[in-house]
Amino acid sequence: MAIERTLTILKPDCVRKELIGEVTRRIQEAGFKIVAMKMTRLTKDTAGGFYAVHKERPFYEELCEFMSSGPCVPMILEKENAIDDFRTLIGATNPEEADEGTIRADFADSVGENIIHGSDSVENGKKEAAFFFSEAEVVANKA
Numbered sequence: 001m002a003i004e005r006t007l008t009i010l011k012p013d014c015v016r017k018e019l020i021g022e023v024t025r026r027i028q029e030a031g032f033k034i035v036a037m038k039m040t041r042l043t044k045d046t047a048g049g050f051y052a053v054h055k056e057r058p059f060y061e062e063l064c065e066f067m068s069s070g071p072c073v074p075m076i077l078e079k080e081n082a083i084d085d086f087r088t089l090i091g092a093t094n095p096e097e098a099d100e101g102t103i104r105a106d107f108a109d110s111v112g113e114n115i116i117h118g119s120d121s122v123e124n125g126k127k128e129a130a131f132f133f134s135e136a137e138v139v140a141n142k143a
Helices: 012-016 020-029 045-050 062-066 082-090 104-107 122-132
Strands: 003-010 033-037 073-079 114-116
Touching: 003 020, 003 122, 012 020, 012 062, 012 104, 020 033, 020 073, 020 082, 020 104, 045 062, 045 122, 062 073, 073 082, 073 122, 082 104, 082 122
Parallel strands: none
Antiparallel strands: 003 073, 003 114, 033 073
């Protein structure tokens, strides 16, 4: 199986709840290697650009408002089968539907404030990673 990359974002609710360390620990314990990481604050326009795929959805404005409400921590992660394994680790978007022990089941408050983002495909992972990081900011996997 090939190494895949995925983008995650520890969302503003994760940062506000001071869960960066705990969530990052869980990610690393699940075998993911962090190859890029930074703290940033999105503007409404920047959040709108990232979530442009959802522009016609009813939750778009609320999502942009939330994602620009405070700092967030985007990371590029590497692992074999990264996309599927990460989606399993974080759980369903709705924390009430997330499996016990997943990040969202343990820490998220609602569908709208669900702690963490994870790419849904290898292709989207590449696009999303490029939104936050230049190639110069990504550490090569030496494993």
